[in-house]
Amino acid sequence: MQFNAAHRVHNPALSDEENRALFGKCNNPNWHGHNYTLDVFVTGAVDERTGYVIDLAKVKAIVQREVVDKVDHRNLNLEVDFMQGIIPTTENIVVAMWRAIEPHLAPGHLSRLVLWETPNNYVEYDGR
Amino acid sequence: MQFNAAHRVHNPALSDEENRALFGKCNNPNWHGHNYTLDVFVTGAVDERTGYVIDLAKVKAIVQREVVDKVDHRNLNLEVDFMQGIIPTTENIVVAMWRAIEPHLAPGHLSRLVLWETPNNYVEYDGR
Amino acid sequence: MQFNAAHRVHNPALSDEENRALFGKCNNPNWHGHNYTLDVFVTGAVDERTGYVIDLAKVKAIVQREVVDKVDHRNLNLEVDFMQGIIPTTENIVVAMWRAIEPHLAPGHLSRLVLWETPNNYVEYDGR
Amino acid sequence: MQFNAAHRVHNPALSDEENRALFGKCNNPNWHGHNYTLDVFVTGAVDERTGYVIDLAKVKAIVQREVVDKVDHRNLNLEVDFMQGIIPTTENIVVAMWRAIEPHLAPGHLSRLVLWETPNNYVEYDGR
Amino acid sequence: MQFNAAHRVHNPALSDEENRALFGKCNNPNWHGHNYTLDVFVTGAVDERTGYVIDLAKVKAIVQREVVDKVDHRNLNLEVDFMQGIIPTTENIVVAMWRAIEPHLAPGHLSRLVLWETPNNYVEYDGR
Amino acid sequence: MQFNAAHRVHNPALSDEENRALFGKCNNPNWHGHNYTLDVFVTGAVDERTGYVIDLAKVKAIVQREVVDKVDHRNLNLEVDFMQGIIPTTENIVVAMWRAIEPHLAPGHLSRLVLWETPNNYVEYDGR
Numbered sequence: 001m002q003f004n005a006a007h008r009v010h011n012p013a014l015s016d017e018e019n020r021a022l023f024g025k026c027n028n029p030n031w032h033g034h035n036y037t038l039d040v041f042v043t044g045a046v047d048e049r050t051g052y053v054i055d056l057a058k059v060k061a062i063v064q065r066e067v068v069d070k071v072d073h074r075n076l077n078l079e080v081d082f083m084q085g086i087i088p089t090t091e092n093i094v095v096a097m098w099r100a101i102e103p104h105l106a107p108g109h110l111s112r113l114v115l116w117e118t119p120n121n122y123v124e125y126d127g128r
Numbered sequence: 129m130q131f132n133a134a135h136r137v138h139n140p141a142l143s144d145e146e147n148r149a150l151f152g153k154c155n156n157p158n159w160h161g162h163n164y165t166l167d168v169f170v171t172g173a174v175d176e177r178t179g180y181v182i183d184l185a186k187v188k189a190i191v192q193r194e195v196v197d198k199v200d201h202r203n204l205n206l207e208v209d210f211m212q213g214i215i216p217t218t219e220n221i222v223v224a225m226w227r228a229i230e231p232h233l234a235p236g237h238l239s240r241l242v243l244w245e246t247p248n249n250y251v252e253y254d255g256r
Numbered sequence: 257m258q259f260n261a262a263h264r265v266h267n268p269a270l271s272d273e274e275n276r277a278l279f280g281k282c283n284n285p286n287w288h289g290h291n292y293t294l295d296v297f298v299t300g301a302v303d304e305r306t307g308y309v310i311d312l313a314k315v316k317a318i319v320q321r322e323v324v325d326k327v328d329h330r331n332l333n334l335e336v337d338f339m340q341g342i343i344p345t346t347e348n349i350v351v352a353m354w355r356a357i358e359p360h361l362a363p364g365h366l367s368r369l370v371l372w373e374t375p376n377n378y379v380e381y382d383g384r
Numbered sequence: 385m386q387f388n389a390a391h392r393v394h395n396p397a398l399s400d401e402e403n404r405a406l407f408g409k410c411n412n413p414n415w416h417g418h419n420y421t422l423d424v425f426v427t428g429a430v431d432e433r434t435g436y437v438i439d440l441a442k443v444k445a446i447v448q449r450e451v452v453d454k455v456d457h458r459n460l461n462l463e464v465d466f467m468q469g470i471i472p473t474t475e476n477i478v479v480a481m482w483r484a485i486e487p488h489l490a491p492g493h494l495s496r497l498v499l500w501e502t503p504n505n506y507v508e509y510d511g512r
Numbered sequence: 513m514q515f516n517a518a519h520r521v522h523n524p525a526l527s528d529e530e531n532r533a534l535f536g537k538c539n540n541p542n543w544h545g546h547n548y549t550l551d552v553f554v555t556g557a558v559d560e561r562t563g564y565v566i567d568l569a570k571v572k573a574i575v576q577r578e579v580v581d582k583v584d585h586r587n588l589n590l591e592v593d594f595m596q597g598i599i600p601t602t603e604n605i606v607v608a609m610w611r612a613i614e615p616h617l618a619p620g621h622l623s624r625l626v627l628w629e630t631p632n633n634y635v636e637y638d639g640r
Numbered sequence: 641m642q643f644n645a646a647h648r649v650h651n652p653a654l655s656d657e658e659n660r661a662l663f664g665k666c667n668n669p670n671w672h673g674h675n676y677t678l679d680v681f682v683t684g685a686v687d688e689r690t691g692y693v694i695d696l697a698k699v700k701a702i703v704q705r706e707v708v709d710k711v712d713h714r715n716l717n718l719e720v721d722f723m724q725g726i727i728p729t730t731e732n733i734v735v736a737m738w739r740a741i742e743p744h745l746a747p748g749h750l751s752r753l754v755l756w757e758t759p760n761n762y763v764e765y766d767g768r
Contacts, residue, residue: 004246006134006159011689022690024697030203031134033161035246041508046479049395050406051471056505057408075158087691095686118132118163119247121696124681139305150306152313169636174607177523178534179599184633185536215307223302249312252297260502262390262415267561278562280569286459287390289417291502331414343563351558374388374419375503377568380553425764430735433651434662435727440761441664516758518646518671542715543646545673547758587670630644630675631759 001040001063003072006033007088010077031075034117038067038097043111054108062104067097090115090123098125129168129191131200134161135216138205159203162245166195166225171239182236190232195225218243218251226253257296257319259328262289263344266333287331290373294323294353299367310364318360323353346371346379354381385424385447387456390417391472394461415459418501422451422481427495438492446488451481474499474507482509513552513575515584518545519600522589543587546629550579550609555623566620574616579609602627602635610637641680641703643712646673647728650717671715674757678707678737683751694748702744707737730755730763738765 009026010019019027026032040063044053070080076088082100086092094115102110116122137154138147147155154160168191172181198208204216210228214220222243230238244250265282266275275283282288296319300309326336332344338356342348350371358366372378393410394403403411410416424447428437454464460472466484470476478499486494500506521538522531531539538544552575556565582592588600594612598604606627614622628634649666650659659667666672680703684693710720716728722740726732734755742750756762 002246002248004160004162006161009691011691014689025201028201028203030206031159031161032132032201032203033134033159034132035163046473046475049398051393051395051473051476053475053507073153073156073160075156075160078158089686089691091686091693092691118130120130123693137307139307142305174601174603177526179521179523179601179604181603181635217302217307219302219309220307251309258502258504260416260418262417265563267563270561281457284457284459286462287415287417288388288457288459289390289415290388291419329409329412329416331412331416334414345558345563347558347565348563374386376386379565430729430731433654435649435651435729435732437731437763514758514760516672516674518673537713540713540715542718543671543673544644544713544715545646545671546644547675585665585668585672587668587672590670630642632642 001060001068002035002037003068004033004035005071005074005076006031007076008032009087009089011087036071036093037116038063038094039112039114039116040101041110041112041114042105042108044108054105059105059108063101066100066104070100090117090121091125094123094125098127102127129188129196130163130165131196132161132163133199133202133204134159135204136160137215137217139215164199164221165244166191166222167240167242167244168229169238169240169242170233170236172236182233187233187236191229194228194232198228218245218249219253222251222253226255230255257316257324258291258293259324260289260291261327261330261332262287263332264288265343265345267343292327292349293372294319294350295368295370295372296357297366297368297370298361298364300364310361315361315364319357322356322360326356346373346377347381350379350381354383358383385444385452386419386421387452388417388419389455389458389460390415391460392416393471393473395471420455420477421500422447422478423496423498423500424485425494425496425498426489426492428492438489443489443492447485450484450488454484474501474505475509478507478509482511486511513572513580514547514549515580516545516547517583517586517588518543519588520544521599521601523599548583548605549628550575550606551624551626551628552613553622553624553626554617554620556620566617571617571620575613578612578616582612602629602633603637606635606637610639614639641700641708642675642677643708644673644675645711645714645716646671647716648672649727649729651727676711676733677756678703678734679752679754679756680741681750681752681754682745682748684748694745699745699748703741706740706744710740730757730761731765734763734765738767742767 008028008031009023040059042054042059046053074080076083082096086096094113098110098113110127112124112126114122114124136156136159137151168187170182170187174181202208204211210224214224222241226238226241240252240254242250242252264284264287265279296315298310298315302309330336332339338352342352350369354366354369368380368382370378370380392412392415393407424443426438426443430437458464460467466480470480478497482494482497494511496508496510498506498508520540520543521535552571554566554571558565586592588595594608598608606625610622610625622639624636624638626634626636648668648671649663680699682694682699686693714720716723722736726736734753738750738753752764752766754762754764
């Protein structure tokens, strides 16, 4: 699932100079942004009645409501409840998204989240 | 060639309400952003000495210097000289980039610019 | 925009034998199917007020209503009004889709439709 | 490896109404279809003589013969021996394909099968 | 259609020094290589009997026989009849392939050939 | 990260005839080549100060220096120090690249290397 968002990689506990040294152009105070893609993986046994592990339409509705609607066309530093106080690196975003999605999937379970920041780099998280 | 930028689709000649009605979530005052991809097409005769129409390394250097370095990890509304006073829709960005690149390619000629805003939509411009 | 559909390449004016000879496995009477992708191109001047040629959300709504809702998870030979009496090759489908979309886009104009039958082959149509 | 097939997600042990409620448009009695892509992963030690774990040409020939030739341009509910009595969801198809391929790979071993139903969703199976 | 080949961009009419200056690392005397992808476009009227412009299986067979079989796993400077005496740049290869394919397509006509040298650059040729 | 290289799958301990029988067209003495893509995966805890597991720019610089600069536009059989005496199959190349990269990443750790020889086949290695 895709969303477009603005962000700035910035640690407010550090000075501006330290932030620039650590994060370079990703620290630009005027923001930049990405087309993020989130791949969601659910694991489990196949239900004999449906032949599904889980109905994909349900997974999509949960991810749309709990994550995509909150971040799409938003500023990840300023406007997203589950990102408050968190530096919006891809690593931190994917962990926060795991926590936002996992409780709503029961009895299913997330096995993996993959968050693409660009077509060339992504972070993979398995909850551990 | 790729770049990541923040923007907001906003016409300063209109009221906030009109902007919201016209542009919806793309008008978010806290910005959002994209991984843009710019495809550059140059046309011409094949040079017998090199077998090239033009040396791609030269094209890349021009596009990097005249366009990518100015927009990558930048805010398209606030920080880009060739976008001053222009609503940063994909249509307007690609026309502005044509004007920024074309004069530096002589004796070669741009035949087409394609600017992808997301993997699902792009604008194609041929200079006319 | 994507849709999944079943079809069979079959000319009812020919014998079964002729159909098998012409179309091979694509003529299978038990059907086969594809994930089709339709790329829609609209041309025009940039509107100074919006910076858009046309609002993509409007284009998507038209294509969804006039085409995708009618073919997605459908049988192209049996269930689609604008395909009645037409052999559902990619060539014929894309022409029929042009006729279904074009009247609803005014004052905009379709410049090109591209219909992918598989990731390896597509048909491009410009209305002529 | 790719194949195009028609199917209908339908459990014959349930009523038509229950099937429609469970599977929605995927239950269409007139079929729909997909371009499936099957990714095949084989694991093992590198053979010092060849530098290969296994000759890919051999893997391709086995998968072509045991799976692709049986499903390409076919109806997964009606025409495929290894799918008899199985609801053709992506989950069930990939498990059935594992059973069809694995015995022919010895002394190699399948480590993973990934079956893409569309460019946006796939099922991954590791034999457990 | 894909093929893998070795080549060296080298003009034998020039000195080694001139070649290195013009072509840089692409002039390496020990060769380098690419996975080329050739996209073939045929234009024409739709045949009412078949619904096809041309049977894609026929196009593929012609391109396989006239081009792919001659270049796949080959050295473009040393082993390909239609490349004798031609500097194997993407521009020159695509023109040579046009000449190799076009005569065999009648009554159909090539409208465009696109040759990808890498996923990031290609040359498009329309016969003029 | 991408690189283009020539190679020949050949075991010098075997006769020419045995090599041809084992490797077919991949054994062509005039070489062939590929656009290789190397995907590099690093694992570890997220650093609270930066929100990164590791700075991607550092990973890219290491892989560029230790691997890409040595193989890009090169002949893998003749010109690459870490490939001396090794049959350049994808399996062997990826293991050699692991050994070339891993010592320079400390305190980070490689978790996976994926080397694509073509868009259709790759080898995955996790160091075991």
